[in-house]
Structure formats: C-alpha cells, structure tokens
Amino acid sequence: KQSPSIKEISYRVNKVRRFKPKLIAVEIVHQRTHTLQTNELTVKPFYECLGIDTPTKRDQPETHFLLHVQGINTLKLDYFTYAQNQKQLDKLLLPLNVCVDWHNFSERGFQIESIHSTAYQQVSFHQNEELVKQIESIVLEYLQSIxxxxxxxxxxxxxxxxxxxxxxxxxxxxxxxxxxxxxxxxxxxxxxxxxxxxxxxxxxxYTRKDQIKLEPHEVILLSNTKDQLFDESDGVNVTFDHQNCLAEFVGRDENIKKAMVKILQSTRQIVSKNVAFASDGHLRFLKIPEVEEFLNQILLQEKIKATWSVYDESVLKIYASSKNDLENAELLFQKSILDEKITLEKNQLYCIKTNQWDTLVKSNEKTLGDQVVRVESQDSFVQVFATSTFDIRPLKECICHFVTKNSIQMQTIPLSEPACKLLRNAYKEEISGVQNDRQKDHIIKGITFNESEIELTGNESGLNKASREIRSLVSSIHEREFQLNKKGIAQHIQSQEGKTKISHIERSKGVVFEVNEDKNVEFGSDITHFGDAPTEISRFQLKSGQTIINVKGDITDLDVDVIVTSANATLNPEGGLAQIINKKGSIN
The missing domain is CATH 3.30.1370 (Ribosomal Protein S8; Chain: A, domain 1)
Incomplete structure (x- = not known):
C-alpha cells in the first residue's frame, strides 16, 4: 500500500529527472537520505529493484515520434484542416496500427503515434525500423498525391x-x-x-481589355469623378493613363461598352473658358511646377471639379464639369494668384537694369512649399506674382522704395573752362572710374562736360558720391599765371599755328593753357615800343625748307624762341636795339 509520503518521494524523483540528465539525477537520489516517518529508505532505480541490467534507449518503449517530411506548406496544412482529408491518411496507416496525432501536425512534419496491436501491445518505433520506413513511404506518397x-x-x-x-x-x-x-x-x-x-x-x-483616347484635361476631370461614374455594379474596372491620355477598361464585353458610353457622355458635358486676366507674366508664373501643384491642391480642397492648361504660351484655359464649377474655378484663380503692377516713371527706368536691382530681386524671389514669389521687369513697369499664402504688400513697398530712392536725377558742378577741359582730356580714366562705380546703391548714368560745367545724371546717392570724387579731382589741379609782356606771343598763341602747338603740348603734358586778354600788360616806361602791333608784310619759302617772314613792328612783341641781333664786336648790349631788347627781356 502506497502512502501519500511515498507518492511525494516519487514525484520528487520524477521532477529531478525532468530537468537533469539521467545519470546526474540518479547520483542526486543516491546521495540523499530518504525517511518515511521513523523508517529510513534506500532508493534505487527501478531496474535494480527488479534485478535486471541497465536498459538501453532501444529497450525503452516509445509510443510516438515526429516524422519530418519535406513539401508541407501552408496550403497543404489548410487541406488537412478538413476531417475527411485527415481520415484518408489515417485509413492508409491503419494496417500498420499507427495514426497521425493531428493536434501536433505542423510544417515540421507529422506526429505519429502507435496504437495497440491485436495483442494489445504498444509498438516500439526504435525496435522496428522497417515499420518507420513503411510509415514514411505511405505519408510521402500521400503528400505527393496532393x-x-x-x-x-x-x-x-x-x-x-x-x-x-x-x-x-x-x-x-x-x-x-x-x-x-x-x-x-x-x-x-x-x-x-x-x-x-x-x-x-x-x-x-472575364473577356477582354479596351481603351479610348482622351484629351489631357478630360483625363484629369474624369479621373477625379471616377467614383461618381462607376461602382462595383458596373462590372468593369476603369483606369486612366495620364501620361498617354487614355481611359483603359477591363471587364466583360457588354460592361466595357456601357462604360465607354458613360465616358463619352461625360466628356461632352465638360465646359471651358479662356481667361482674360492672364498676362504673359501670369502664364510664366502658372507654369512653375510648385504653382501648378498649389492650384491643383486648392481645387481639390474646395471640391471644384475643374482643371486648366496653358496653350501656345499665350492662352490660359479652364475646364470644368459644369458651369458652376467653371465660375468657381475662375474666382479661385483670381484669389489664389496675387499680382501687383508697379508703373515706373521715366527717371526710374534705369535703376531696374543695375546689379543692385538684380540683387534685390534674387533676395526676394522664393519657392518654399506653397509660397512661390516671382518678380518680372518690363520696359515701363515691374510686376510681382505670388501665391495667396504669401503677403505681397511688404515686397511691393520695398520695390517702390528702391525705385524712388534710385530714380535718375541731374546735378551740375560749375567749373572754370580750363578745369573742365583738363578733366575731360587728362583725367579720362578717373572720370570713367567714377561713372562705372556702382557699388551698393550708387548709380551714375552719365557724366557730360560742357564749356564751364560738368553735368551728372544718376540716383541721389550716386550723385553725391560722384560729386565728391570729381571735386577731389578738381582740388588736385594746380593753376599758375604767367604774364605775357609781348603782345605778339598772345596773338601767336591764338593763331592757327599757335593753337596747333598748344594743343600738342596740352595732350602730351596733361596741361591746359588759357590766354586772358582782359588783363592789361604794363610795360616798363623806359622801353620804347610801337604803337601798333607787329604786322606781317611778306614771307618767302627757301628751297631748304626754311621760311623768311618780313614783319613791321616791335621785334620784342613777336612770338619767337630766340632773337638774334647785331650789337658790336665785343657783343656789349649797351646801346641801340640790343639795349632795348635786353631791357625788355632782362639780362637774365
């Protein structure tokens, strides 16, 4: 009779064997002392108690094993979920007194269990390899038949x-x-x-496929209204190829024909209109991809069944499913695309051709998400385009301020005639540098030299800068006055020959000569002179190329480099003509 305590010991031994290898479990049991009330028990493996040798694995009866089978997939697993299909395999295995444990059936294989033979003895699979081979053959043959x-x-x-x-x-x-x-x-x-x-x-x-050619705007409008045109009851699948402008049909022949009629009827209901407010600038702005996407999104949000396109680079056309949608689409275009036109005055036209203007435009144009801004300069106006998500007013004020500040004005700098002449001839590089200097917001359109003044045209800041630089150049000009004690010299300077000589000197030396006849020249009182100016009587050209000129008058008033006169054997200029010449020109 087994008491509860004996059952408890048996449970403990089984528990040890469950988690430890067999030999280790036996050693653990042997090393412990087991008592039952006051009695000490000796615990041994069951085969020692029965007086038999240690059994091998083959000697231990096994009533089930996992048969690994190739070719089992989820589809065949689904097949075996039906009881009648399970019974087919069980019937094939019944002669071998084995069956499949369908609770442990998976993609890994079949869990095979033995059933009692006619002698009610369990089959040991390890003792009968021939039986296992027969089971494998039957199972594989059955799987291949599926x-x-x-x-x-x-x-x-x-x-x-x-x-x-x-x-x-x-x-x-x-x-x-x-x-x-x-x-x-x-x-x-x-x-x-x-x-x-x-x-x-x-x-x-399911019979065939078919397709019809459509216009680009028809494809867009019909694809947006597809759910309203077709449903499952139509028995046809309709798709739209936007790239090739096609409506494609898949379904029964009679259903395709009905769907095509629906499509064609819908195209005849489409209305269109050319938009008058669209200028060339508008059209260029609308062709920006981000602007196209912005407008299409607005149309979808407002549930307006409409689309649009630009034809021949000059016409904006709106298409819609109804007149009401067409009117709403046109209003939406006017609200969604902002346009500001800034008319320029004549003195402001030049400023939009400068680098400063290009910098201003580049810094304000943007493409950021649904905010798109463009600035276009025309002959007499500036036009700003933007999507309605952008506040265009600050940009307009910035442009107006720029063109006002940089409008072309005129300023005059009075100078003496020689100074003007000298600046024009001798300071060409410096004057060109002033005119071409357009740093920051300085603009100089032109510098004009008159007889006694310089005329500047440019914006306010450019005029101020140019005026300072020109006055600085003027301050670097040195003026020296020479008194001509001989009237003949002044007359010669003003003659054609003299002017030619003076012009050559001015060009080569970077100087300007001015003869002021208003200033009286006082000659010394002890100098005898003719009342009349020297007068040319005749001239004679020598074969050697020299010219002899016969002049009547005071020789000291002639415009000559050297006066050669006869004095005396000792060259002592103390009397006569030599004395007069020396006194007038000085001994030095």
Missing part, C-alpha cells in the same frame, strides 16, 4: 464568382481564395481537374 494549382483572378470579377468557386469543393479537393493577392488555389488529389473548371469559370466571367 496537388496545388493556382489562378490569378481579376479584381473586378472577384465578388461575381466568389460563391461559384467555393461551391466547387469536393471530398478530396478544396478551393482556397486569397483576396489580398487576388489568387484562387485548388488543393487536393484532383486539383488538376478542378483547376480546368476554375479556368473556364474565370474565362466566362
């Missing part, structure tokens, strides 16, 4: 033939349908035959 066939099913006829295909299940073949992948499977020993029936069923419900 076929899997599949067909792709068009979505538009899926629901139409769903019930029809499910009704094709037989005792040895099942139908499985994957709606996500749009595939129907036939699984079983008669799958090939059932697959032919499935193909015939699909063919009878």
């Amino acid at each position: 076929e899997v066939c599949q067909h792709e099913l068009p979505k538009q006829i899926w629901h139409d033939i769903y019930q029809t295909l499910h009704a094709m299940n037989t005792e040895d073949t099942i139908i499985k349908m994957d709606e996500e992948k749009l595939i129907v499977y036939a699984i079983g020993r008669n799958a090939q035959h059932l697959s032919s029936q499935i193909a015939d069923t699909i063919k009878s419900n």
Whole structure:
C-alpha cells in the first residue's frame, strides 16, 4: 500500500529527472537520505529493484515520434484542416496500427503515434525500423498525391464568382481564395481537374481589355469623378493613363461598352473658358511646377471639379464639369494668384537694369512649399506674382522704395573752362572710374562736360558720391599765371599755328593753357615800343625748307624762341636795339 509520503518521494524523483540528465539525477537520489516517518529508505532505480541490467534507449518503449517530411506548406496544412482529408491518411496507416496525432501536425512534419496491436501491445518505433520506413513511404506518397494549382483572378470579377468557386469543393479537393493577392488555389488529389473548371469559370466571367483616347484635361476631370461614374455594379474596372491620355477598361464585353458610353457622355458635358486676366507674366508664373501643384491642391480642397492648361504660351484655359464649377474655378484663380503692377516713371527706368536691382530681386524671389514669389521687369513697369499664402504688400513697398530712392536725377558742378577741359582730356580714366562705380546703391548714368560745367545724371546717392570724387579731382589741379609782356606771343598763341602747338603740348603734358586778354600788360616806361602791333608784310619759302617772314613792328612783341641781333664786336648790349631788347627781356 502506497502512502501519500511515498507518492511525494516519487514525484520528487520524477521532477529531478525532468530537468537533469539521467545519470546526474540518479547520483542526486543516491546521495540523499530518504525517511518515511521513523523508517529510513534506500532508493534505487527501478531496474535494480527488479534485478535486471541497465536498459538501453532501444529497450525503452516509445509510443510516438515526429516524422519530418519535406513539401508541407501552408496550403497543404489548410487541406488537412478538413476531417475527411485527415481520415484518408489515417485509413492508409491503419494496417500498420499507427495514426497521425493531428493536434501536433505542423510544417515540421507529422506526429505519429502507435496504437495497440491485436495483442494489445504498444509498438516500439526504435525496435522496428522497417515499420518507420513503411510509415514514411505511405505519408510521402500521400503528400505527393496532393496537388496545388493556382489562378490569378481579376479584381473586378472577384465578388461575381466568389460563391461559384467555393461551391466547387469536393471530398478530396478544396478551393482556397486569397483576396489580398487576388489568387484562387485548388488543393487536393484532383486539383488538376478542378483547376480546368476554375479556368473556364474565370474565362466566362472575364473577356477582354479596351481603351479610348482622351484629351489631357478630360483625363484629369474624369479621373477625379471616377467614383461618381462607376461602382462595383458596373462590372468593369476603369483606369486612366495620364501620361498617354487614355481611359483603359477591363471587364466583360457588354460592361466595357456601357462604360465607354458613360465616358463619352461625360466628356461632352465638360465646359471651358479662356481667361482674360492672364498676362504673359501670369502664364510664366502658372507654369512653375510648385504653382501648378498649389492650384491643383486648392481645387481639390474646395471640391471644384475643374482643371486648366496653358496653350501656345499665350492662352490660359479652364475646364470644368459644369458651369458652376467653371465660375468657381475662375474666382479661385483670381484669389489664389496675387499680382501687383508697379508703373515706373521715366527717371526710374534705369535703376531696374543695375546689379543692385538684380540683387534685390534674387533676395526676394522664393519657392518654399506653397509660397512661390516671382518678380518680372518690363520696359515701363515691374510686376510681382505670388501665391495667396504669401503677403505681397511688404515686397511691393520695398520695390517702390528702391525705385524712388534710385530714380535718375541731374546735378551740375560749375567749373572754370580750363578745369573742365583738363578733366575731360587728362583725367579720362578717373572720370570713367567714377561713372562705372556702382557699388551698393550708387548709380551714375552719365557724366557730360560742357564749356564751364560738368553735368551728372544718376540716383541721389550716386550723385553725391560722384560729386565728391570729381571735386577731389578738381582740388588736385594746380593753376599758375604767367604774364605775357609781348603782345605778339598772345596773338601767336591764338593763331592757327599757335593753337596747333598748344594743343600738342596740352595732350602730351596733361596741361591746359588759357590766354586772358582782359588783363592789361604794363610795360616798363623806359622801353620804347610801337604803337601798333607787329604786322606781317611778306614771307618767302627757301628751297631748304626754311621760311623768311618780313614783319613791321616791335621785334620784342613777336612770338619767337630766340632773337638774334647785331650789337658790336665785343657783343656789349649797351646801346641801340640790343639795349632795348635786353631791357625788355632782362639780362637774365
């Protein structure tokens, strides 16, 4: 009789053997002292108690094992979920007194269990390798007899033939349908035959493809209204190819014809209008991809069934499904695209051709998400375009301030005639540098030299800067006055020959001569002179190229480099003409 304490000890031993290797478990049991009330027990393995040798693994009866089988997939697992299909394999294994544990059946294989033989003895699989081979052969042969066939099913006829295909299940073949992948499977020993029936069923419900050519705006409008035009009851799948401007149909022949009629009727209901407010600048702005996307999104948000396009680079045309949508689309265009036109005065035209203007435009134009801004300069005005998400007023004020500040004005700098002449001839590089210096906001359009003044045209800051630089150049000019004690010199300077000589000197030396005849020259009182100016009487050209000129008058008033006169043998200029010449020109 076993007491509860003995059962408890037995449980403990089993527990040790469950988590430890067998030999270790035996050692643990042997090393412990076991008592029952006042009695000490000796614990041994069961085979020692029975007086037999240590058994091997083959000697231990095993009533089940896992048969690993190649070729089991999820589809065949689904096949075995049906009881009639399980019974088919059980019948094949029944002569061997074994069966499949269907609770432990998976993709890894079959859990095979033994059943009692006629002598009610359990079968040991390790003692009978021949039995295992027979089981493997039967199972593999049965699995190979299970076929899997599949067909792709068009979505538009899926629901139409769903019930029809499910009704094709037989005792040895099942139908499985994957709606996500749009595939129907036939699984079983008669799958090939059932697959032919499935193909015939699909063919009878699905005939052909067709397509019609549309205009670009028709494709856009019809694709937006597709859900209102077609539903599952139409029995046809309609798609739109925007790139090739096609409406494509898939379905039964009669359904395709009806769908085409719907499409053509819808195209005849489309209305259009050329938009008058669109200028060339508008059209260029509308062709910016970000602007196109912005307008299309606004149309969708407002649920306006309309689209638009630019033709021949000069015409904006709006298309809509109805007149009401057309009017709403036109109003939406006017609200969504901002346009500010800034007319320029004549003295402001030059400033939009400068580097400063280019910098201003570049810093204010932007393409950021749904905010797009562009500035265009025309002959007499500036136009700003922007999407309605951008506040255009600050930019307009900035442009108005720029053109006002940089409008062309005129300023005059009075100078003496020689100074003007000297600046024009001798300071060409410096004057050119002043005119071409357009740093920051300085603008000088032109510098004009008159007889006694310089005329500057430019903006305010440019005029101030140029005026300072020109006055600085003037301050660097040195002036020296020479008194001409001989009237002949002044007369000669003003003669054609004298002017030619003076002009040559001025160009080569960077100087300017001015003769002021208003200043009286006082000659010394002891100098005798003629009352009249020297007068040329005649001249004679020598063969040697020299010229002899006969002049009547005071020789000291002539414009000559050297006066050669006869004095005396000792060259002592103390009397006569020599004395007069010396006194007038000085001895030095």
